[in-house]
Amino acid sequence: MSRYLKQTRYLVAVDSIIFGFDGENLKLLLIHRGLKPEKGRWSLMGGFIQPEEDLEKAADRILHELTGLKGVYLEQLYAFGNVHRDPTERTISVAYFSLIDIHQYEKQLSDEYHAEWVLLSEIPDLIFDHTEMVELAKKKLRYKAAIHPILFELLPEKFTIPQLQNLYEAVYDASFDKRNFSRKVLSTGLLVKQKEKDKGGSKKGAFYYQLDKGSYADKMQAFLNFIPNPDNLLI
Known part of the structure; x- marks a missing residue:
């Protein structure tokens, strides 16, 4: 196999930022790093790409090896290449x-590397530049949630408006007026009201809704401007 002459070889790794929602709180999945340096400290799920492996396959493999999770949708965020980001090499x-x-995948979660869900508001110190990765992922999440219904990936098939509001408030670290939130989200035309109610929160209960997947592609732009000035969220 021919090679480019006089070029230095570098290692390429994949790191995964997994956000999860348990119905009330937004969380981040972390593990204890299993090798030196920084062994035992909190870390994102990461590993090196194998010679015959593309990025997506590496991301799937590494996540499964470290957490036991399979079939998780992963979206490429950014490449981090600071010269000194890893002190070893x-x-x-x-x-x-x-x-x-979280409830959909909790039975898959492996204990081998002590994977643990941590509140997004209580993230501990992470190794290397992993905190920077998480902050950038939070900005990307907020931006995408402002222009289309990506947050439905965090909800069960049937959910209540209060659950949806809890999720949005957790993502944006803000409070929304209940009436205005309900009015705006229902005006998108993407939610289908169910006959059943969740009576766990009050005697009156709250109706369940489902995402209208048949209209998802046509109406996803209805979420545009649901959050004011989404372009400012990436700054």
Whole structure:
């Protein structure tokens, strides 16, 4: 096999930022790093790409090896290439992020690397530049949620308006007026009201809704401007 002459080889890694929602709180999936340096400290799910492996397959494999999770949608976020980001050896990392409903995947979660869901508001110190990765992923999540219904990936098939509001408030770290939130989200035409109610929160209960997947593609732009000035969220 021919090679480019006089070129230095570098390591390429993949790191995954997994956001999860449990119905009330937004969380981040972390593990204890299993190798030196920084062994035992909190870390994102990461590993090196194998010679015959593309980025997406590496991301899927590494996530499964470290957490037991399979079938999780991962979206490429950004490449991190600071010269000194890894003290051991020059390593470029391609970061991915994902949104999942915690209850849907909790039975898959492996204990081997002590994977743990941590509140997004209580993230501990992370290794290397992983905190920077998480902050960028949070900005990307907020931006995408402002222009289309990506946050439904974090909800069960049937959900209530209060659950949806809890999710939006967690993502944006803000409070929304209940009446205005309900009016805006129902005006999108993307929710189908169900006959059943969730009576866990009050005697009156709250109706369940489902996402109208048949109209998803046509009406996804209805979420545009649901959050004011979404372009400012990436700054």
